[in-house]
Amino acid sequence: MPAQPEPPVGCMPMTKLKVLEAVAVSHYFDVSRPFLQRVFTREPRRMLRAVDDVSFAIAPGTTFALVGESGCGKSTIARLAVGLYAATDGDILFENQPLSSARAQPALRRRMNMIFQDPYASLNPRWRVTDIVAEPIRAFKLATGSADIQARVGALLAQVSLTPRDGEKYPHEFSGGQRQRISIARALASEPDFLVCDEPTSALDVSVQAQILNLMRDLQQRLGLTYLFISHNLAVVRHMADRLGVMYLGRIVEQGPAEAIFRAPRHPYTRLLLDAIPDLEQVGRARTPVGGELPSPIAPPPGCAFHPRCPLANARCRVEKPAHTTAGDVQVACHAVAEGRDA
Amino acid sequence: MLARTWNSDLAYNFRTSPVALASAALALILIVAAAFAPWIAPHDPTDVASLSLMDSFKPPLGMADAEWSNPFGTDNQGRDVLSAIMFGMRISLLVGFLSVLFAIVVGVAIGLLAGYAGGIIDTLLMRVADVQLTFPSILTALLTDGVITAALPRTMREGLQIYVIIFAIGISLWPNFARTVRGSTLVERNKDYVMAARVIGVPSWRIMLSHVLPNVIGPVMVIGTLGLGLAIIAEATLSFLGVGLPPTQPSLGTLIRFGNDFLFSGQWWITVFPGLTLILMVLAINLLGDWLRDALNPRLR
Amino acid sequence: MALLEVQDLTVEFPGRRGTLRALDKVSFNIEAGEILGVVGESGAGKSLTGAAIVGLLERPGRIAGGQVRFDGQRIDNLPPEPMRRLRGRRIGMIFQDPLTTLNPLYTIGRQLTETMQTHARLSDAEARTKAIGWLDRVGIPAAAHRIDAYPHEFSGGQRQRVVIALALCADPVLVIADEPTTALDVSIQAQIITLLKDLTRDHGTAVMLVTHDMGVIAETADRVAVMYAGRIAEIGPVAAVIRHPAHPYSDGLMASIPSLEHRVDRLRQIDGAMPRLDAIPNGCRFNPRCPRVFDRCRQEQPELLDAGATRAACWLHAHD
Numbered sequence: 001m002p003a004q005p006e007p008p009v010g011c012m013p014m015t016k017l018k019v020l021e022a023v024a025v026s027h028y029f030d031v032s033r034p035f036l037q038r039v040f041t042r043e044p045r046r047m048l049r050a051v052d053d054v055s056f057a058i059a060p061g062t063t064f065a066l067v068g069e070s071g072c073g074k075s076t077i078a079r080l081a082v083g084l085y086a087a088t089d090g091d092i093l094f095e096n097q098p099l100s101s102a103r104a105q106p107a108l109r110r111r112m113n114m115i116f117q118d119p120y121a122s123l124n125p126r127w128r129v130t131d132i133v134a135e136p137i138r139a140f141k142l143a144t145g146s147a148d149i150q151a152r153v154g155a156l157l158a159q160v161s162l163t164p165r166d167g168e169k170y171p172h173e174f175s176g177g178q179r180q181r182i183s184i185a186r187a188l189a190s191e192p193d194f195l196v197c198d199e200p201t202s203a204l205d206v207s208v209q210a211q212i213l214n215l216m217r218d219l220q221q222r223l224g225l226t227y228l229f230i231s232h233n234l235a236v237v238r239h240m241a242d243r244l245g246v247m248y249l250g251r252i253v254e255q256g257p258a259e260a261i262f263r264a265p266r267h268p269y270t271r272l273l274l275d276a277i278p279d280l281e282q283v284g285r286a287r288t289p290v291g292g293e294l295p296s297p298i299a300p301p302p303g304c305a306f307h308p309r310c311p312l313a314n315a316r317c318r319v320e321k322p323a324h325t326t327a328g329d330v331q332v333a334c335h336a337v338a339e340g341r342d343a
Numbered sequence: 344m345l346a347r348t349w350n351s352d353l354a355y356n357f358r359t360s361p362v363a364l365a366s367a368a369l370a371l372i373l374i375v376a377a378a379f380a381p382w383i384a385p386h387d388p389t390d391v392a393s394l395s396l397m398d399s400f401k402p403p404l405g406m407a408d409a410e411w412s413n414p415f416g417t418d419n420q421g422r423d424v425l426s427a428i429m430f431g432m433r434i435s436l437l438v439g440f441l442s443v444l445f446a447i448v449v450g451v452a453i454g455l456l457a458g459y460a461g462g463i464i465d466t467l468l469m470r471v472a473d474v475q476l477t478f479p480s481i482l483t484a485l486l487t488d489g490v491i492t493a494a495l496p497r498t499m500r501e502g503l504q505i506y507v508i509i510f511a512i513g514i515s516l517w518p519n520f521a522r523t524v525r526g527s528t529l530v531e532r533n534k535d536y537v538m539a540a541r542v543i544g545v546p547s548w549r550i551m552l553s554h555v556l557p558n559v560i561g562p563v564m565v566i567g568t569l570g571l572g573l574a575i576i577a578e579a580t581l582s583f584l585g586v587g588l589p590p591t592q593p594s595l596g597t598l599i600r601f602g603n604d605f606l607f608s609g610q611w612w613i614t615v616f617p618g619l620t621l622i623l624m625v626l627a628i629n630l631l632g633d634w635l636r637d638a639l640n641p642r643l644r
Numbered sequence: 645m646a647l648l649e650v651q652d653l654t655v656e657f658p659g660r661r662g663t664l665r666a667l668d669k670v671s672f673n674i675e676a677g678e679i680l681g682v683v684g685e686s687g688a689g690k691s692l693t694g695a696a697i698v699g700l701l702e703r704p705g706r707i708a709g710g711q712v713r714f715d716g717q718r719i720d721n722l723p724p725e726p727m728r729r730l731r732g733r734r735i736g737m738i739f740q741d742p743l744t745t746l747n748p749l750y751t752i753g754r755q756l757t758e759t760m761q762t763h764a765r766l767s768d769a770e771a772r773t774k775a776i777g778w779l780d781r782v783g784i785p786a787a788a789h790r791i792d793a794y795p796h797e798f799s800g801g802q803r804q805r806v807v808i809a810l811a812l813c814a815d816p817v818l819v820i821a822d823e824p825t826t827a828l829d830v831s832i833q834a835q836i837i838t839l840l841k842d843l844t845r846d847h848g849t850a851v852m853l854v855t856h857d858m859g860v861i862a863e864t865a866d867r868v869a870v871m872y873a874g875r876i877a878e879i880g881p882v883a884a885v886i887r888h889p890a891h892p893y894s895d896g897l898m899a900s901i902p903s904l905e906h907r908v909d910r911l912r913q914i915d916g917a918m919p920r921l922d923a924i925p926n927g928c929r930f931n932p933r934c935p936r937v938f939d940r941c942r943q944e945q946p947e948l949l950d951a952g953a954t955r956a957a958c959w960l961h962a963h964d
Binding site for chain 3: 069070150176178179205206207208209210211213214217232234235236238239254259262273274275276277278279280281283291293294
Binding site for chain 2: 079082083084103106109110112114115116117118121122123124125126132136137140183186187190203
């Protein structure tokens with residue numbers, strides 16, 4: 001494994017060191033009805049803007065987290081980042097190369113891998129654990145000969161606190177948390193330095209979640225891994241993230257060092273999210289929740305997409321999409337913040 | 344927990360289902376009788392030299408003049424009906440198995456490809472399947488059989504006829520497999536284990552074969568079993584209509600057709616016993632198929 | 645006398661490999677107007693407890709022992725028909741997926757009026773007026789207009805609001821809510837929890853709130869029961885259980901939840917996993933994972949013992 005120099009935590013996106021960079025990336029899904037139905041009903045094509053003009057960069061050895069509610073586009077970004085989708089617009093760079101050309105080279109493709117949310121769907125039920133973990137080893141020919149492969153699989157399983165003997169079993173013989181360990185072992189098998197983690201603990205119980213989060217932190221420190229960490233759970237994100245992007249309807253509305261955002265959230269949506277989370281330390285808290293529903297990403301509200309739910313919205317917010325303004329290390333896309341109306 | 348005990352649950356379900364046990368026993372008896380016909384059949388119906396017209400039209404046991412050596416009676420040429428049935432079942436089962444196997448290979452390949460590739464390939468392949476499904480499968484088989492037979496030189500027809508029949512019946516059955524496999528493939532290809540393989544760049548053909556195929560093959564077994572019954576009936580129908588297997592390779596359908604000529608002259612046994620055998624065979628196979636479908640369907644449990 | 649008294653409730657699932665005991669002597673009370681949170685990891689038996697109380701156990705599960713008393717009367721042995729009447733009229737139900745409660749073929753207005761009319765003598769016009777009132781109260785905008793809409797015309801959060809209206813419109817004295825916010829987004833979840841809390845307080849309705857989310861319990865419940873492997877590990881006032889958990893399991897559970905307030909280097913984790921029902925260890929069910937285990941824990945199963953402000957099933961609190 002190539003050793004990465006330890007960067008300062010929460011380093012700036014514009015520094016030279018970046019594993020992954022997204023530059024004005026958009027991704028549209030075609031959600032039109034089939035061609036013939038469109039002809040008969042005279043419907044236009046309908047596009048869903050899952051990701052809209054998103055930019056970020058991830059420094060080596062750090063964790064960049066994306067947080068948001070369902071339909072905000074965070075999982076789409078996870079899939080864009082490993083090339084499962086191709087961006088409709090904008091560029092994704094891996095090690096300063098366009099993602100598609102990076103993925104065409106096995107030596108670079110090997111260095112990125114992914115951990116999934118559902119520990120039940122992410123492991124092929126018909127494969128033995130050994131074969132599941134060995135798949136990347138075989139795909140990249142990192143070892144030849146079954147003894148060599150067995151040894152590597154055994155070491156990988158040990159790294160996630162399973163035993164080499166577990167390799168003989170099938171996925172259904174394991175609990176959710178153990179399956180997620182197998183998933184992590186598989187992701188590590190290609191000897192990556194960049195891991196995309198799409199809600200890796202959302203399907204797990206809290207005590208198991210703690211095990212997996214601790215394991216991921218340990219691995220990051222030991223192997224110098226870089227994480228793109230996707231989650232809807234702000235407390236989990238707070239525990240894991242060095243930098244943070246808050247997403248709403250396909251856009252990053254606020255991004256910056258995680259500590260800064262948690263200490264002083266600027267965007268009204270970030271504040272709403274932080275306020276909405278029930279917290280152990282506020283027993284019996286009474287509150288006034290912000291109303292409104294999540295709009296459909298097929299027909300997002302004009303102007304700032306958050307304006308129908310925003311306590312600070314005014315006429316400008318209803319028509320004009322806010323650009324990112326930088327305040328210190330934090331970038332916020334909000335007219336109210338830019339105009340100083342948020343105090 | 345269901346998956347944990349999948350195999351033993353199926354076995355347990357089998358042991359405790361009287362229908363499954365009875366139909367499996369019946370199917371086993373018939374298959375053994377067919378498979379070992381040359382060794383266990385009382386006579387050899389293919390040995391023309393042993394036939395004697397003196398033995399013709401002997402009635403089955405239970406009627407006057409019946410003999411123990413011909414429990415189901417004899418036909419117009421003195422052939423033993425029981426032995427003819429056992430040899431006929433060989434042909435029927437062979438044609439049935441091979442045509443279903445052919446349909447499975449074609450159908451699973453097309454279904455996997457359509458489901459995994461999606462888009463225009465999917466649309467094209469599935470419309471073909473849809474169009475074919477609007478015709479009764481026996482019509483498709485009849486048509487395919489007719490076209491190929493006409494295209495073959497006359498001298499080759501008899502030797503190749505069995506392969507033509509297998510092809511014709513196989514072609515009439517593939518859409519069922521293709522549609523089912525496509526449906527399951529659409530579900531499986533979006534699962535995260537397929538994504539995990541795509542992330543590390545495993546080629547599509549290998550994902551289809553090593554990841555998706557093992558997970559979509561379960562329902563194919565069910566349709567395959569039910570399809571076997573259909574294929575046997577289809578072969579019998581073709582042979583009964585006289586476009587199936589040549590008289591030198593008499594299947595159950597051929598026997599029924601021959602015997603049909605004597606039905607109204609009183610020698611009913613020549614056609615009724617092959618007919619009953621066909622019914623029992625298809626019934627046993629279909630009951631097994633139904634049981635397998637229910638046993639594998641978690642919603643019915 | 646408490647509104648709901650559950651005593652030694654035991655639920656078993658007979659199977660061909662032997663009988664699995666999914667709930668083992670679960671006992672607790674709910675007072676009138678009180679919110680009891682029931683929390684635990686998946687498979688701990690928290691949803692099963694709710695289902696067993698209202699006679700909605702899925703076959704082949706059955707109550708194998710114990711009693712459930714509601715308003716002083718035994719209800720664990722009620723025949724299906726009186727149980728169904730009790731469920732609609734006096735005990736309301738809210739499930740995780742609103743679509744299991746709402747009939748997709750009827751307008752929500754019809755479902756509300758029918759529910760009210762089966763439990764009280766109301767004219768159609770009265771029922772409709774009351775239904776609109778309920779929709780308004782649960783925060784459906786333009787209720788008078790939306791009453792004639794079908795369930796699929798509502799968003800997930802609004803559907804859960806309608807389900808709350810359905811559960812409360814017959815004026816029940818107890819509501820059993822099984823993971824009512826789990827399927828919802830955080831910002832919507834906060835709205836639904838607040839709504840449920842406000843409405844039940846206004847009507848004096850008691851709530852049994854089943855959830856895996858300790859945060860939801862912290863904000864909503866008066867008391868909480870922590871379940872582990874089919875038994876109650878600890879029960880007591882919510883603040884006491886969260887701040888000073890007496891059972892090592894509840895202690896580990898609280899500590900493993902990442903906090904929004906401060907960041908730690910490592911979360912405290914409970915090693916291992918909850919045992920499966922066919923592999924329950926001897927003695928205390930938590931003993932293989934417990935950091936404070938001693939000999940007695942491996943031999944004897946503890947019952948709930950007084951442990952300061954709470955009651956915990958743990959030998960650390962035995963005083964004999």
